[in-house]
Amino acid sequence: MDDLLSEFLTETNENLAVLDVELVKLEQNPNDIDLLSNIFRLVHTVKGTCGFLGLPRLESVAHAGENVLGKVRDGELEVTPQAVTLILACLDRIRSIMGDLEASGTEPAGDDSELIKSLNAFADGGKAAAPAAAPAPTPAAAPAAPAPEVKSGASIYEQIGGMGTVDAVVEVMFNRVMGDLRLKSVFEGDSIDHVQGYMREHLAKMCGGPDTSAPHPIAGRAMSDEQFDALCGHLQAALNTLEVPQQIAAMIMGMVYAGREEATGSAPAIVEAAPPPVEAKPVKAAAPKKEAGDGEAKESAIANQSIRVNVELLENLMTMVSELVLTRNQVLQILRKHKDSEFAAPLQRLNHVTSELQEGVMKTRMQPIGNAWAKLPRIIRDLSHELKKKIDLVMIGQETELDRQVLEMIKDPLTHMVRNSADHAIETPEERRRAGKPETGKITLNAYHEGGHIIIEVVDDGKGLALDKIKAKILQNNLATEAELENMSDQQIQQYIFKAGFSTAAKVTSVSGRGVGMDVVRTNIEKIGGTIELRSVEGKGTTFSIKIPLTLAIVSALVVECANERFAIPQISVVELVRASPTGELKVERINDTPVLRLRNKLLPLVSLREKLKLEAESDRSSDDTFIVVTQVGTYQFGIMVDRVFDTEEIVVKPVAPILRHIEVFSGNTILGDGSVIMILDPNGIAATSGQISMGDAEQAEKQALRSRAHGDEAVPLLLFRAGQGAPKAVPLALVARLEEIERNTIEHSNDRLVVQYRGQLMPLVPLEGYPDVTGKEGRQPVLVFSDRDHSMGLMVDEIVDIVEAKLNVDLAAETPGRIGSAIIAGQATDIIDTGFFLSQAFADWFGSRHDDTVGRKSRRVLMVDDSAFFRNLLAPQLSAAGFSVTTVDSGDKALEMAEAGEQFDLIISDIEMPGMDGFAFCEAIKKSGHWQNTPIIALSSHASPQELAKGRSVGFDDYVAKYDREGLVHILNEALSEVRGAA
Amino acid sequence: MSGMKNGAGSEFSAATSAASGEQRDYVTMSIGDQMFGIPVLTVQDVLGPQNIARVPLAPPEVAGSLNLRGRIVTAIDVRPRLGLPTREGGKSAMSVVVEHDGELYSLLVDSVGEVLSLNSRDYQRNPPTLNPRLREFSDGIYRLNGSLLVVLSVGSLLDFGTRPEVA
Numbered sequence A: 001m002d003d004l005l006s007e008f009l010t011e012t013n014e015n016l017a018v019l020d021v022e023l024v025k026l027e028q029n030p031n032d033i034d035l036l037s038n039i040f041r042l043v044h045t046v047k048g049t050c051g052f053l054g055l056p057r058l059e060s061v062a063h064a065g066e067n068v069l070g071k072v073r074d075g076e077l078e079v080t081p082q083a084v085t086l087i088l089a090c091l092d093r094i095r096s097i098m099g100d101l102e103a104s105g106t107e108p109a110g111d112d113s114e115l116i117k118s119l120n121a122f123a124d125g126g127k128a129a130a131p132a133a134a135p136a137p138t139p140a141a142a143p144a145a146p147a148p149e150v151k152s153g154a155s156i157y158e159q160i161g162g163m164g165t166v167d168a169v170v171e172v173m174f175n176r177v178m179g180d181l182r183l184k185s186v187f188e189g190d191s192i193d194h195v196q197g198y199m200r201e202h203l204a205k206m207c208g209g210p211d212t213s214a215p216h217p218i219a220g221r222a223m224s225d226e227q228f229d230a231l232c233g234h235l236q237a238a239l240n241t242l243e244v245p246q247q248i249a250a251m252i253m254g255m256v257y258a259g260r261e262e263a264t265g266s267a268p269a270i271v272e273a274a275p276p277p278v279e280a281k282p283v284k285a286a287a288p289k290k291e292a293g294d295g296e297a298k299e300s301a302i303a304n305q306s307i308r309v310n311v312e313l314l315e316n317l318m319t320m321v322s323e324l325v326l327t328r329n330q331v332l333q334i335l336r337k338h339k340d341s342e343f344a345a346p347l348q349r350l351n352h353v354t355s356e357l358q359e360g361v362m363k364t365r366m367q368p369i370g371n372a373w374a375k376l377p378r379i380i381r382d383l384s385h386e387l388k389k390k391i392d393l394v395m396i397g398q399e400t401e402l403d404r405q406v407l408e409m410i411k412d413p414l415t416h417m418v419r420n421s422a423d424h425a426i427e428t429p430e431e432r433r434r435a436g437k438p439e440t441g442k443i444t445l446n447a448y449h450e451g452g453h454i455i456i457e458v459v460d461d462g463k464g465l466a467l468d469k470i471k472a473k474i475l476q477n478n479l480a481t482e483a484e485l486e487n488m489s490d491q492q493i494q495q496y497i498f499k500a501g502f503s504t505a506a507k508v509t510s511v512s513g514r515g516v517g518m519d520v521v522r523t524n525i526e527k528i529g530g531t532i533e534l535r536s537v538e539g540k541g542t543t544f545s546i547k548i549p550l551t552l553a554i555v556s557a558l559v560v561e562c563a564n565e566r567f568a569i570p571q572i573s574v575v576e577l578v579r580a581s582p583t584g585e586l587k588v589e590r591i592n593d594t595p596v597l598r599l600r601n602k603l604l605p606l607v608s609l610r611e612k613l614k615l616e617a618e619s620d621r622s623s624d625d626t627f628i629v630v631t632q633v634g635t636y637q638f639g640i641m642v643d644r645v646f647d648t649e650e651i652v653v654k655p656v657a658p659i660l661r662h663i664e665v666f667s668g669n670t671i672l673g674d675g676s677v678i679m680i681l682d683p684n685g686i687a688a689t690s691g692q693i694s695m696g697d698a699e700q701a702e703k704q705a706l707r708s709r710a711h712g713d714e715a716v717p718l719l720l721f722r723a724g725q726g727a728p729k730a731v732p733l734a735l736v737a738r739l740e741e742i743e744r745n746t747i748e749h750s751n752d753r754l755v756v757q758y759r760g761q762l763m764p765l766v767p768l769e770g771y772p773d774v775t776g777k778e779g780r781q782p783v784l785v786f787s788d789r790d791h792s793m794g795l796m797v798d799e800i801v802d803i804v805e806a807k808l809n810v811d812l813a814a815e816t817p818g819r820i821g822s823a824i825i826a827g828q829a830t831d832i833i834d835t836g837f838f839l840s841q842a843f844a845d846w847f848g849s850r851h852d853d854t855v856g857r858k859s860r861r862v863l864m865v866d867d868s869a870f871f872r873n874l875l876a877p878q879l880s881a882a883g884f885s886v887t888t889v890d891s892g893d894k895a896l897e898m899a900e901a902g903e904q905f906d907l908i909i910s911d912i913e914m915p916g917m918d919g920f921a922f923c924e925a926i927k928k929s930g931h932w933q934n935t936p937i938i939a940l941s942s943h944a945s946p947q948e949l950a951k952g953r954s955v956g957f958d959d960y961v962a963k964y965d966r967e968g969l970v971h972i973l974n975e976a977l978s979e980v981r982g983a984a
Numbered sequence B: 001m002s003g004m005k006n007g008a009g010s011e012f013s014a015a016t017s018a019a020s021g022e023q024r025d026y027v028t029m030s031i032g033d034q035m036f037g038i039p040v041l042t043v044q045d046v047l048g049p050q051n052i053a054r055v056p057l058a059p060p061e062v063a064g065s066l067n068l069r070g071r072i073v074t075a076i077d078v079r080p081r082l083g084l085p086t087r088e089g090g091k092s093a094m095s096v097v098v099e100h101d102g103e104l105y106s107l108l109v110d111s112v113g114e115v116l117s118l119n120s121r122d123y124q125r126n127p128p129t130l131n132p133r134l135r136e137f138s139d140g141i142y143r144l145n146g147s148l149l150v151v152l153s154v155g156s157l158l159d160f161g162t163r164p165e166v167a
Helices: A003-028 A033-053 A056-073 A081-102 A113-126 A156-160 A162-178 A182-185 A193-204 A225-241 A244-257 A267-272 A289-306 A311-337 A344-365 A376-387 A406-427 A429-434 A465-478 A482-486 A490-498 A518-525 A683-689 A699-711 A835-842 A842-854 A869-881 A894-902 A917-926 A944-955 A966-983 B008-016 B132-137
Strands: A367-368 A390-394 A401-403 A441-450 A453-460 A530-537 A539-551 A556-561 A565-570 A574-580 A588-591 A594-599 A602-608 A626-633 A636-642 A644-652 A666-671 A677-681 A717-723 A729-732 A740-743 A748-750 A753-758 A761-767 A780-788 A791-796 A799-807 A819-825 A827-831 A861-865 A884-889 A905-913 A939-942 A959-962 B023-031 B034-039 B043-047 B062-068 B071-077 B096-098 B103-109 B109-117 B140-145 B148-152
Touching: A003 A033, A003 A376, A003 A717, A033 A056, A033 A162, A033 A289, A033 A799, A056 A081, A056 A113, A056 A162, A081 A113, A081 A376, A156 A518, A162 A193, A162 A225, A193 A244, A225 A244, A244 A644, A311 A344, A344 A367, A367 A406, A376 A390, A376 A729, A401 A406, A406 A441, A406 A453, A406 A518, A406 A539, A441 A780, A441 B140, A465 A482, A465 A490, A490 B109, A518 A530, A518 B096, A539 A861, A556 A594, A556 A626, A556 A636, A565 A644, A574 A594, A594 A799, A602 A626, A602 A717, A626 A644, A626 A748, A626 A939, A636 A683, A644 A666, A666 A683, A666 B071, A677 A683, A740 A753, A780 A799, A780 A835, A799 A819, A861 A869, A869 A884, A869 A966, A884 A894, A894 A905, A894 B023, A905 A917, A905 A966, A917 A939, A917 A944, A939 A966, A966 B132, B023 B103, B023 B148, B034 B109, B062 B103, B096 B109, B132 B140
Parallel strands: A390 A441, A565 A677, A602 A636, A729 A827, A761 A791, A861 A884, A861 A905, A905 A939, A939 A959, B034 B148, B071 B103
Antiparallel strands: A367 A401, A441 A453, A453 A539, A530 A539, A556 A565, A556 A644, A574 A626, A588 A594, A594 A602, A626 A636, A666 A677, A717 A729, A717 A799, A740 A780, A748 A753, A753 A761, A780 A791, A819 A827, B023 B034, B023 B109, B043 B096, B062 B071, B096 B103, B140 B148
């Protein structure tokens, strides 16, 4: 394909994209003259270029479109949706022809007469009076068509095919005229539109067509004989090109020559008086259109300011600049060693110039996100027509810039999402009216920068995600069981739309079911290191929030050292840095060789980089201090143990060689400022290979899904241990205050119980049943310490196995006291320990108080509503232990029944996610009426998104506490109760 | 070819013009006592001892990565690749940089010699008795004056694809 053609394709494609947007705008603001002239100009440019390149099919289609637009511009036609649809159809045809053109290099064969006919009919229809002007194919469009016969009586205008032909002739001629230096002086200073319009109208009039012309300044310009001849030559050539029948051409030329006298300036005075045909290409133009002139000026201004550059060239530039930056860094490093070097000043300058160069080149890669949105108004418009909906598309932050590469990657996902919103989310006007919403639905796109990231929101005010439909689909596809669904929050269920093959569209419309699902959207976004979040309220609307990095090429990374080797950890996954030393407050402890760190009352699982990467042995270390990089993957936090931590550096990520790609723990490599090559660690990979996250499914996408679902699925860290016979045991890590190993010979008998002196107090030790007597024996005894205020108790175990993150589904309720039940954890049947039972064993008096004291002292009655037996069993004993009298029910309905029955409580704790009536509904019901109206109610949930918190408050929850925050719960309970008392 | 330190080519071109048969240029290198060669046009660079950053968990043949004018080059130690014992401690290796599938690799050998222009008359296929490991990476043998030169196949040397070897 020759350069000219490919240039044309690029340019025209751009123009078409702009046209789509502008036309939709025009439809909304039919009176915007600027807009209209711009559109006209663009279509005109397309047409003109086609003619120049000899693409008759394209030209004829564009021409017909321009015709309609011209009429609109001249006020003969109104901007109606019908007109816009027609023009858009015309643009689509151009686009499809261009597609073929691009593929084959030649214009494809095809028949556009139908389209042109309707365009022409529309154009003429505007001039009510001319039904006779049958939409003849323009000669340009159908050169093969039989030339119209010269009929006596008909004007030349009609014979040649009306305005269409005149236009085409002028177009061809005009292109020639513009290239003719001899004629330059004649038209100097006039806008192209003016000159062309003038020529067209004059020619039309001369041939007997409608006289739309008005006096025009061009008309008054004199020209020499030579110029006139040249002009006539061009006209003759144009007539020939368009195969206007000889006879007619001759007549036209005759008429033109007849005007020679006037044209060549015999009478300037007359010209000034503006008698119609004066000039060479005689006379008349539409009343000067100021806007058109302005548009032209703008175009040339822009044209002069920008050039087209091949993307590959930019990419190369980028690579070169990256290397220049690295070299610069190296040089600067050398300079630092030689303080007084004479190179200092020039190098400083080099430094600045390089920085600026880097910035500049980065900028060339940045594009406004509006480029990715350009197609959307058109899509929405078409959809709303097709689906008979009213939709407003609001775009905010179009100018927000991001890397070209990233832009390309999100273009399709965004388009898909917007299309989805229009198709599935926004209701018909009828439905919206019934739902009490404005008839016109709104889709808002909002883009903005936020700390090195760009956030793009796609918001609609449609019907939201239909939970029951999603549920049905989940069941149908066997993605989850009914029981599992029961336990899921709305938000969790909504997440399923990101699953492969998941479409909730009940029917396949022409817009949905295109084989692209939200799973592809999600995959594409995650591919570039982005995340997508979803919030949807049924009946209110849906918000998708996409967070993506500004650029892929350069990331900020923390450089660390381990065993004298350096590694980079992407800053985005680093939460904090902790320094641990054997003597300090924070120290690394080991559970059977698994290192952990107590960090703010939680056990943080640690990964030793040294062991993970099989670096040299620990014993070779010089310092005892360990730095821990606390890292977050999804919702899972763990620490990476390293020897040293250096600075944060901006690094250029380069992919690793194919032979190293199988190493999961690296995501790439890079060259540091000093020229050394280091590997970039991939926290996802480290977590996955540490076996702490992966749950048996190797597929990355699945892992991602699991990880994000774990967010809501109550996957909790569990401490696995062995004690006595039978299955391994587990207890939620959050309940464990400490892990201790005590000397067995310090264990004493007191009052028939085992105790040990611990932190200046006697701590009861409770063995699991069948646990052998170890008192007096040698060695160390591992103990799980459960603690509540000033009471502590130790549960004696054989061995602490691991800390795993797992979903707690108690499959079998236990009959043995001290067990809540059995669950499958890490692929093994595991007993879940009922800490409450052991607490009661250790402190019989605590639980005694529940039975005895509550009668005596003013009872603090707490009602706990939670559908999960596990949590009821877990929390109730603890609350009892803390001195509350706890009643539990498993649903909001049952709780309301109790309210009806007149039961009294001082406080209610309610789970949020419950099947049937959820916590919000329950709370609302209580706060609405009844004698529980003033009872404080506390929300209990395993996930606390800000939205949920806000919603909780709005329905009347007094406070909120996380499910595993036992101390927090007790604290809040006490606080809430004291407030109640104070108030009473 | 930039960075080629070896100017021996011209010297040989004069000597070989008289010979019949096809002439081919090879960069010679040695590992232990054995001489190897690879076609000169596949070689991008010859480097002296370099700072090579080890890559943890990499297969044993991968010595690490190095920085060649801003590009990251994966260093492949040819000794373990050929099943030979590792280089004695303290001896530094030289690198021959080649491109394979758009990636740069540096082949670590004991030393790099001159460029030889060899005549196809002196070429023969691998003797059937050749060590199977070596045969896998050898494209044939040149008989030189007093020694033999094994032509290394860069393609198979760098084709790790089918071996799912995880260290």
